[in-house]
Amino acid sequence: MPYKEREIEKKYHSIGEVAEMFKVAPSLIRYWEGEFDIIRPKKDKKGNRRYTKEDIQKIKYVYHLVKEKGYTLQGAQEVISSGKNHGFDKVAAVQKLQEIKDFLINLKNELKARNGS
Numbered sequence: 707m708p709y710k711e712r713e714i715e716k717k718y719h720s721i722g723e724v725a726e727m728f729k730v731a732p733s734l735i736r737y738w739e740g741e742f743d744i745i746r747p748k749k750d751k752k753g754n755r756r757y758t759k760e761d762i763q764k765i766k767y768v769y770h771l772v773k774e775k776g777y778t779l780q781g782a783q784e785v786i787s788s789g790k791n792h793g794f795d796k797v798a799a800v801q802k803l804q805e806i807k808d809f810l811i812n813l814k815n816e817l818k819a820r821n822g823s
Contacts (some may be wrong), residue, residue: 721763723757730769
């Protein structure tokens with residue numbers, strides 16, 4: 707059986723990579739950065755944005771409020787500024803649970819393949 711390396715986790719992601727994660731245009735990510743104080747990626751010497759895992763979680767929260775829950779930008783800003791970040795915690799928890807589920811499904815499939823079932 708071939709050796710499977712664990713995927714190396716990147717410390718920083720470009721705006722293009724982040725946009726691809728959410729299937730949106732990079733311009734939308736830049737726009738949200740101007741509209742939401744919680745989105746503040748670091749910039750390198752050339753001015754390129756470098757998004758951390760935490761930055762991506764914050765974008766995921768904004769995405770959840772605006773694209774999935776249907777909030778207006780102002781409504782999403784109010785939810786965020788009111789300190790009701792329970793949704794942020796829920797989004798992160800759901801993502802982690804999905805990752806665990808995917809891992810377990812892959813493990814189950816590998817075990818089935820090994821046992822010839």
